[in-house]
Amino acid sequence: MPGAAYLSSASALKIGCGYCYLATDTSIINAISTKASNIVFVPYDDIKNVNPDIVSIGCGITTSEFAQNIFLNVIRTFRNKTFIIDADGLNILSKKEVELPEKSVITPHAMEAARLLKKDIEYVNNNRIESAQLTTWTITVPLVADAVISGSMPTNSDAVVKIGDTE
Secondary structure, eight states: OHHHHHHHHHHHHHTTOSOEEEEEOHHHHHHHGGGOTTEEEEEGGGGGGOOOSEEEEOTTOOSSHHHHHHHHHHHHHTTTSEEEEOTHHHHHHHHSOOOOOSSEEEOOOHHHHHHHHTOOHHHHHHOHHHHHHHTTTSEEOOOSTTOEEEEEOTTSOEEEEETTOOO
16 A cells, blocks of 8 residues: 555655665555655665665555565564554554564554454453553554553553543
């Protein structure tokens, strides 16, 4: 999905990342390169030649076997980097046993959280704090208006924050 790849990269630039690599298939590079002169395009096969500070993966990647192999390769290649995993990256995580890098952020909406936890969406919606705590192998930022953010803090103390709480 070239649109998701383009939008996630353009958004990273908009918020000030400074330098944005987009590792993707050459057909997608050809489709969107004229729209994004500030994005550095890298074919998948050359991904080992970049040195990112943060890796964002999942937007538009699909869940095909090919995409799953790319996902696992990126996790292995950049194990010591900070990861932001969204969209189909989360769907891949729900299908595969993957040890995530220590510094990972996942951004599931309720259905993605349900897939990750092997629960139904009703359970996740009715137990958002517990659901967020069950995914604290990373920092979890659920995509809902009344969000719950959960994660392990650098001091190793667990923290759960419910957006809108005044306490």
